[in-house]
Structure formats: structure tokens, C-alpha cells
Amino acid sequence: MSTIAGGVRERELQALLRAKESELKAANIELVAIEQLQQELTASRRNEEASRRNEEAIREEANRVCEEQALQVRQAEEQVHALEEQLQQTSKQVKEFQTKAVSFEAELDQVRQQSQLEVSTAVQRLREKDKRVASLEEEIETIKEQAAGLDKMLRDSRTKLATLELDREETDRLIRDLTAKNKQLMQEKQELDHQLEVSRHLVDAAKREASRAVQALEIADKDKAALETDWSRRLDKMAAEHDVKLREAEKKLRDLDAAWQDKHEASERSWVSRLQEVEQHWEKRLRDGMTACERKFAEEAADWERRIRDTDLSWQAKVAELEQLWRNRLSDEQRLHDADRAHWEAQLMAQRAEVDASWASRLEDTRRNLEAALEEASVRAAQERASLEQAAALERRALESAASSERRALEQAAAAQRAELEAAAARRADEAERTAMKRVKEAEAAAARRAEEARAKWAAERAAAEEAWAARMAEVEAKYRKKLEELKRKAASRELEIDSQWSERLEEATRKAAQERDLLNASWTARLSAAQDEAEVRFRAMQGELDAKVGTISNRLADLAGKEGKRDMQRNELTRQASALRPTTVVHHGNRNRNRSPQAELDAAYREARTLRQQLALHNISMPSPRDDAATLALTSEPEAATMSPSSYYKTAGAGGGGGLATVAELDAELQALRAARAEFQRSSAGLQRDRTYSNSNSPGANRLSRQQQQPGRSPGSRTTTYVNRVLAESDGVGLMDSPLRRESMSTATSTDPAFDAWRSRLSNKLSSALRKLEPSMR
Structure with missing residues (x-):
């Protein structure tokens, strides 16, 4: 039972180790993504003087997050190292349990699910057969006891092969579970990649907003230039008119000044509102990130708790199954032993003539079965060699070499013993009949005694394993609860710190916006006064040109008035001639109608x-x-x-x-x-x-x-x-x-x-x- 607990503990530690390694890889990926995000933010805000401090603050924030994640990664590595040390200690305990389990024949070998346990089981079987062959040399007198031992060995081999098949199915199921967990981890990785992609899109959006702000400033300058050009054109147009046009131009100038002031104030208000929206957006992003981190951590904690509970329940179910299996096997062995004893008593005389041929065929079948079992165990060990540690690999190779040497020695001893048995079979046939009943009774007593000892030892090992498992579960649960509380305190303190930093940044941005607004007001006031002075100078210059043009136009109008008088005289003459011709036209039309x-x-x-x-x-x-x-x-x-x-x-x-x-x-x-x-x-x-x-x-x-x-x-x-x-x-x-x-x-x-x-x-x-x-x- 100690071997069962050791194997369970070893698999559990290996699963925890793989989970921690996957978490470490995910944390490294997140760290690389955060560094890339930091580089992109640094490159995008390189030319923006107004948001430099915000970028530095964001970089510091990202660095702190990276440091925290690195600290978490280091803690995870320390936990992994601790688990590796525990795994080594457990391996040592397993080795000790294996040395203790050499005395057990088939009970402890059926529980082992990995290749090293299967090899040790095969070695134990070979040693048991060696012992039985040695006992057959001493007790060659009875062929009944030898045949019964061989039959029992064959049945044990079949049972062990069935147990190995069950172990293989359980291993396949564990592999499928690990594959499903790996897929789940890949999905979580894809979700994290999606979140990083969303953050990149948000950074691009911030860049576009900044470029839009710069374009808005350029458009404002172009609008100012266009207004100045329009104003000059309007001054040219007003110069063509006289005093009334001049007053209208002055009124339009005042209207334009008021409109420009309103537009300037509106642009300032829009810029301030945009700045506030950007700040609110980044605050919301930060809150969402913190909330996502907290939610992710809570989900991870709940997932670990659920995994621990599921593992505990699964191992309890396995222990119950093993108990039931051992009970069934003991009862089956007892029934088989009774049936074999009755069968042997009935067919003792018939088997005496066939003992030579049956002995040779059974030894050959046993050898082939053992070779097949050993080959299958070696193949399984080769398939799982990549997931085991170096110590387990060395131990497995040592066990395989020992098993092969023992197998060769067993084969040699079996061949020699078969020759000796064939020579001494006839000689000891009579003696075997006399000692058969005695041996049977002694074997029954020994089997009952060994069964009782095995039950007592198994119960003690089970109780010890249950106590160790409960203590370990309590320790792990306390550790994770303590870590969870510590992370919650860190998250709360971090949230308060981030709130204070953002409030300071908001005040600083408001102060900078006010200073920029004052500077813009001063610069636009100076430019407006300069434009008004230039407009007055141009107006006085164009007024003289206008007077000269008005004199020229007056002279041309006088000439046109003289020409128009002559045309009026010609028009009156033509009207008089038309009135003289009108009666003759009427008479002509009357004659035509008649x-x-x-x-x-x-x-x-x-x-x-x-x-x-x-x-x-x-x-x-x-x-x-x-x-x-x-x-x-x-x-x-x-x-x-x-x-x-x-x-x-x-x-x-x-x-x-x-x-x-x-x-x-x-x-x-x-x-x-x-x-x-x-x-x-x-x-x-x-x-x-x-x-x-x-x-x-x-x-x-x-x-x-x-x-x-x-x-x-x-x-x-x-x-x-x-x-x-x-x-x-x-x-x-x-x-x-x-x-x-x-x-x-x-x-x-x-x-x-x-x-x-x-x-x-x-x-x-x-x-x-x-x-x-x-x-x-x-x-």
C-alpha cells in the first residue's frame, strides 16, 4: 500500500510540475507581450511632447506589472523546485517501498501503473519461480506439487497480464485527460493573445487620435490663413466701393473677430473635452485590466481548488477500487486453490504418464509468456521514458538488466532442472505420492498465514498513506489560501496607488491645458492686432486708387450720356416713320382679306x-x-x-x-x-x-x-x-x-x-x- 501511495503521490507531483511549467510558459509569454506593448507605446509617443509624462507613467506601470509578474514567476519557479525536491524525496520513498515490496509476490505488483513497477513485478515473478524451482529440486519427489506450482504461476501470469491491461487503459485515460487540459491551456493562451491584440488596437486608436489632434491644429492654422486671405479679398472688394462699403467692411470685421473668437473657444473646449475623454478611456482600460487580472486570478484559484478536490475524490475512488480488487483476487485465489486441489486428487494417476511432455510444453509456454510480458513492459517503458526523470530512467534500465540476467539464469536453471527431473522422475515417483498430502497441508497453512500477514500490512500502509495524504492536502490548501489573501491585499494596494497616480496625472494635464490655452490666446491676440494694422494700411492705400478709378469712370459715363442722346434722336425719327407707314399697312391687309x-x-x-x-x-x-x-x-x-x-x-x-x-x-x-x-x-x-x-x-x-x-x-x-x-x-x-x-x-x-x-x-x-x-x- 505504501507503494500505491508513492506512485499516486509521484503522479500527482508530476502533474503539478507540468501545470506549473505551463503557467511559467504562459507568464513568460505575457511578459514578452507586455514588453512589446511597452516598446510600441514608447515609439508611438516619441514625438508627443504633451503626453510624455503619461507615457513614462504608463511605462513605469508596465514595468511594475512586469516585475510583479516576474516575482510571481520566480515564486512559481521556487514552488516548482520545492515540488521537484518533494518528487525526489518521494522517489526515494518509492525505492524504499520497492525494497520492502520484494517480499510480496503478486499483490503489490498489480497496483503499479508505470513501466518501472511492471519490470519490478516481472523480476519478482522470476525470483518467485527461481525459488519454486529450488524447492522443486528439494521436493522433486512429488510431481503433483511441481505441476500445481506451474499452473499457479501460469494463472498468476494471466492475472498480471489482465492487470497490466487495466493499467494501460488507465494510462491512456490519463493521457487523454492531459491532452484535454493542454487544449484548455491553449484556449486560455488564445484568449490572452486576443486581449493583447485588443490592447494593440487601442494603442493604434490612441495614435490615430493623436494624429487627428495634430491635423486639427494644422487645419486650425489653415483656417486662420484662409480667413486672412478671405479678409484681404474682402478688403479689395470693399476698396472698390465707397464710404458705405467701408462701414459695412468694418462691421464684417467685427463679426469675423467675434466668430473667430467663438471658434477658437469652441476648439479649446473640444480639445479639453477630448483630453478628458482620453484620460477617462485609459482609466477605464486600467480598471478593466485590473478587474480582468483579479477575475483571472480568482478563476485560477477556483480551478486549482477544483482540481485538488477532483484529484482527492479520484484517488479515494481508486483506493476503494483497489481494495475491492484485492478482496476479489484473494477470494478468487482461494477458490482456485481449492479447485486445483480437488482436480489434482482426481487426475493424479492420469498426469503421471504425461508429466514429461506437459512439463516441457509448460516450461516453453511460460518462457514465451514471460518474454512477451517483458517485451511489452520494455515497449511501454520506452514510450513513457520521455516523461520520467533521470533517476527513474536509470532505475528502470538497472531493473531491466537485472530482469534479463535473471531470466537467462532462470532459463539455464530450468533446462538443467528439466534434465535432472527427467532422470529422477521415475526414481522419485513413489516418494512423491507419500509426501503429496503432507506438502499440500503445509502449503495451505503457509498460504493462509501469508494472506493474513499481507492483509495486516496492507491495512497499516493504507492508514499511513491516508494520513499522509490528508496532511498534505491540508498543507496545500493552507498555502493556497494564504497566497490568495496576500494577492488580494496586493491588488487592493495597487489599485489605490494607481488611482492616486491617475489623479495626479489628471491635475497635471489640466494645468498644462490651461497654460497652453493662455499662450494660444496671447498669440492669437497679437496676430489679430497685427492683421488689423495691416488692413488699415492697405485700406488707405486702396482708397486713393479707388478715387482715381471713380474719376475715370465718371468721364466714361459722360461720353456714354452724349452717345445716348444721339441714339434717342434716331429712335424718335424711326418711330415717326413707322407711324406714317402704319395706315398703308392696314389698307393692304384689308384688300388681301377681301x-x-x-x-x-x-x-x-x-x-x-x-x-x-x-x-x-x-x-x-x-x-x-x-x-x-x-x-x-x-x-x-x-x-x-x-x-x-x-x-x-x-x-x-x-x-x-x-x-x-x-x-x-x-x-x-x-x-x-x-x-x-x-x-x-x-x-x-x-x-x-x-x-x-x-x-x-x-x-x-x-x-x-x-x-x-x-x-x-x-x-x-x-x-x-x-x-x-x-x-x-x-x-x-x-x-x-x-x-x-x-x-x-x-x-x-x-x-x-x-x-x-x-x-x-x-x-x-x-x-x-x-x-x-x-x-x-x-x-
Whole structure:
């Protein structure tokens, strides 16, 4: 049981050592990150004179935090060294327990979960077998006792192999637990990296704010320069105006001064508020960091307490399991011993003949099993060699060498003993039968006695281990509580110190801001007075230039006034001429409106005549077109037309006097009237085509309007004149082509178509009415 407690304590110390090493690595990483943050803060605030003291204070704060963390790291290292010393002491105790556990056969070897315990178990088994072989040399008389010992050894080997499998599974489970803890530590590391990244972003934000402040100052200077430029432009503009503009400029100057003062005060207020916001932001960051540290420390403390409780509970459960396992094994061994004894008594005679072959095969199987167990133990020891310390490695190698030498010696002794046994088997068979019962009874008594001694020793070792474990747990709990209280006191004192430092920094920053504000006010007042003086000088200089420009402009305005008088006289003359031309324009438009309706009626008459010609063609009456002899008709004079026959030339399409003509005299009368109208139009056209003369007004438009007013009429190329000329030309052409025979036939002809006569009468009426309406406009 002492060996169990030693192994448990050793594993616990190794786990604590690994945890402390991981915490030490995390603390070193945090220290490196804090140093990098300090370097970045130093580089970012190198050019900012106003925040130099704040940076120094932050550096001091970071240094103090680093020193505290370094102190914690050193304390953790001291704790690790103390744990290493405790581990060495525990290893020594384990060695002592191992020397004490040599006397136990299989009970203490099944509890060991590591390779060195497995090797020691194998060595113990080999020694036990050696002892049993020596006892077989002395007690070779009975083959029953030898076979029973070998069977028991084989069963023990199987049981030990099962125990080793359980140990392997438990080791795998511990490896998985350690892997999960390692993942948890990696996650915590990632969280810390994330916090560092956030702090870097905050530092970058502070840098950007500082650059914005510098840009704001530059923009303020540019605004001032722009205002000065604008002011100069406005002075130039005010110089172009006179006394009223001057007063307005003075008023605008006062307004600009007031606006600039307001803007300056607003910028100062914004700068002060920004400074306060930055200070509040860093105070909040510091409080958040302290709170995060405290929360992290509380979480670590709670985690350690939980781990201790879980470890205690797990080991208590393991101890209970081991107790139950030992009870079960003792009962199983007792039952097996009883069963083996009965079986041996029943098969004693049958096994006597097979003892040689069974002995050789069992020895070979035992040797192979032992070699496999030793190889498996060596492989497991090789896999776990990296996690053990140097002392455990040396011990394991020594045990492995001893086990191999003992195994070789056992094999040699077994071979020699097998030869001797084969030679002495026949000789001692009878003697073995006599001493078998005696040996069995003595073995039972010895086994019962050894079982009682093992139970008593195991109970004593268990009580001692429980007492040592309880004392150790109380000591560790007291140490961690004391450390927790000490860290809480340090955190409270540190918080008070940081509050006082930040209050001092705030007062100093307020004082510096007030001094800078006074300096800015003085500098801007001086610059404003200088600008006002320069503006007055420029104003007096530009006032003289303005007077000269005003004289020049006055002279030009006088010249323009003389030119404008001349233009007014010309405008009055043009107005008078337009008023004189307005009556003739009115008369001209009236005549044009009156001539529109007769022209429309003449157009309708022309369409009716064209329709008449088409109907005459349908009635087989031929009317010559005026286009055939247009040139001849144009050269015909009026006296010749008057002496010719007024009858029309209508020719039938049939022979001789088959077709007759009707009322030729009426058509002749109408044609005479049309001839008279044409003569009137020609006379008016001749009057319009005379040469133009101009009056003394020198206006061609006025002369043209006066001639139109004196000789009203229509143009000879109008639709009415064309239509009348064509009808008269047709009548003239018909008169020229008349012969006495045709005139005679026409005079004697009579109308045979009533519809044609009615249509002709309507056409005559329309022509007459058109000529009557046209006569007033011709006059």
C-alpha cells in the first residue's frame, strides 16, 4: 500500500510540475507581450511632447506589472523546485517501498501503473519461480506439487497480464485527460493573445487620435490663413466701393473677430473635452485590466481548488477500487486453490504418464509468456521514458538488466532442472505420492498465514498513506489560501496607488491645458492686432486708387450720356416713320382679306369647268385644249379676237350632222364678259409692272406700300388670272379655227341632253357671280 501511495503521490507531483511549467510558459509569454506593448507605446509617443509624462507613467506601470509578474514567476519557479525536491524525496520513498515490496509476490505488483513497477513485478515473478524451482529440486519427489506450482504461476501470469491491461487503459485515460487540459491551456493562451491584440488596437486608436489632434491644429492654422486671405479679398472688394462699403467692411470685421473668437473657444473646449475623454478611456482600460487580472486570478484559484478536490475524490475512488480488487483476487485465489486441489486428487494417476511432455510444453509456454510480458513492459517503458526523470530512467534500465540476467539464469536453471527431473522422475515417483498430502497441508497453512500477514500490512500502509495524504492536502490548501489573501491585499494596494497616480496625472494635464490655452490666446491676440494694422494700411492705400478709378469712370459715363442722346434722336425719327407707314399697312391687309373669297370661288369654278370637260368627253364632244396653240393664242391681239366669230368649236364624234350644239349664243355672251375682265386685269397688271420710284423718305418699304394703296389689284400670275386667260384662249382658238360650214351647223344645232344644259346653266351662274364679286376688288 505504501507503494500505491508513492506512485499516486509521484503522479500527482508530476502533474503539478507540468501545470506549473505551463503557467511559467504562459507568464513568460505575457511578459514578452507586455514588453512589446511597452516598446510600441514608447515609439508611438516619441514625438508627443504633451503626453510624455503619461507615457513614462504608463511605462513605469508596465514595468511594475512586469516585475510583479516576474516575482510571481520566480515564486512559481521556487514552488516548482520545492515540488521537484518533494518528487525526489518521494522517489526515494518509492525505492524504499520497492525494497520492502520484494517480499510480496503478486499483490503489490498489480497496483503499479508505470513501466518501472511492471519490470519490478516481472523480476519478482522470476525470483518467485527461481525459488519454486529450488524447492522443486528439494521436493522433486512429488510431481503433483511441481505441476500445481506451474499452473499457479501460469494463472498468476494471466492475472498480471489482465492487470497490466487495466493499467494501460488507465494510462491512456490519463493521457487523454492531459491532452484535454493542454487544449484548455491553449484556449486560455488564445484568449490572452486576443486581449493583447485588443490592447494593440487601442494603442493604434490612441495614435490615430493623436494624429487627428495634430491635423486639427494644422487645419486650425489653415483656417486662420484662409480667413486672412478671405479678409484681404474682402478688403479689395470693399476698396472698390465707397464710404458705405467701408462701414459695412468694418462691421464684417467685427463679426469675423467675434466668430473667430467663438471658434477658437469652441476648439479649446473640444480639445479639453477630448483630453478628458482620453484620460477617462485609459482609466477605464486600467480598471478593466485590473478587474480582468483579479477575475483571472480568482478563476485560477477556483480551478486549482477544483482540481485538488477532483484529484482527492479520484484517488479515494481508486483506493476503494483497489481494495475491492484485492478482496476479489484473494477470494478468487482461494477458490482456485481449492479447485486445483480437488482436480489434482482426481487426475493424479492420469498426469503421471504425461508429466514429461506437459512439463516441457509448460516450461516453453511460460518462457514465451514471460518474454512477451517483458517485451511489452520494455515497449511501454520506452514510450513513457520521455516523461520520467533521470533517476527513474536509470532505475528502470538497472531493473531491466537485472530482469534479463535473471531470466537467462532462470532459463539455464530450468533446462538443467528439466534434465535432472527427467532422470529422477521415475526414481522419485513413489516418494512423491507419500509426501503429496503432507506438502499440500503445509502449503495451505503457509498460504493462509501469508494472506493474513499481507492483509495486516496492507491495512497499516493504507492508514499511513491516508494520513499522509490528508496532511498534505491540508498543507496545500493552507498555502493556497494564504497566497490568495496576500494577492488580494496586493491588488487592493495597487489599485489605490494607481488611482492616486491617475489623479495626479489628471491635475497635471489640466494645468498644462490651461497654460497652453493662455499662450494660444496671447498669440492669437497679437496676430489679430497685427492683421488689423495691416488692413488699415492697405485700406488707405486702396482708397486713393479707388478715387482715381471713380474719376475715370465718371468721364466714361459722360461720353456714354452724349452717345445716348444721339441714339434717342434716331429712335424718335424711326418711330415717326413707322407711324406714317402704319395706315398703308392696314389698307393692304384689308384688300388681301377681301380678295380671298372671290379667289376661292374662282377656284371652285375652275374645278367645275374641268368636270364639265370630262362630261363632254363622255358625251362624245371634242373640246380642243388651250395647250395646243398656247403660243398662237398669246400673240393674238384684242381687235382680231373681237372681229372673229364668238361661237365655240364643238365637234361631234360621229358623221356630219349626227350630233347637234345647243345655246351657243349664251356661251358667246359669257365669253365676251370674260374677255372684258381679262382686258381689265391686263391693264391693272401693266400698271403694277411699271418702274418703282422712291420718295424723299429714303424708305423702299414706304414707297412700295404707297403704290399698292394707289393701284390696288391682284398679281397677273394669280389663280384667277390664269383661269380666265385659259378660258378666253380656248374661246379664241375656237374662233380662229371656225369655218362657215361649222358656224352654220352650230347655229342650226339644237341640244339633245337636258342634264348637260342644266349643268351648263349652273356653271354660267357661278362664273357670273364670280366676275361680279371680282369687279369691286379690281377697281
